[in-house]
Amino acid sequence: MSDMVEIPLHRLAHARAGDKGNRLNIGLFAYYPEAWPLIAGQVTEERVLALFAHRGAARVRRYELPKLDGFNFVIDDVLQGGVNGALNLDGHGKTLSFRLLGLTLRVPEALAERAGP
Secondary structure, three states: OOOEEEEEHHHOEEEEEEEEOOEEEEEEEEOOHHHHHHHHHHOOHHHHHHHOHHHOOOEEEEEEEHHHOEEEEEEEOOOOOOOOOOOOOOOOOOOHHHHHHOOEEEEEHHHHHHHOO
C-alpha cells in the first residue's frame, strides 16, 4: 500500500453552490472515480457542519450521487438570513463552495501526484 499524504479537496473535486432562503446547497464532484470513496469517507456531514459552524449552520445533510462521483450537501441556517436578510456581501453563498474545497483529505501518494499541484 502506498504512503498517505494530506492534500486540499480542490485537487480531487470541484463544487458549485446555490441557495434557497437561508439554506445552502453545495454540489461536490470528484475529478477521478477512485477519489469518490476517499471523499465519501472523509467529507462527512459532521465535518461539514463543523466547517460552517462559525456562520451558524444548524444541520447538514449529505446525499450521495455515486453514479456521478458526487455529493449534494444541504446546509441549513448558514446564509445569515439569505439574500434578502443578510448583511454580508455573499447572501447567495456562492463563494462558500470554496470553503468546502479547502478541507484537507488523506489520500494515497499516487493519487495526490495524479491530482497535480
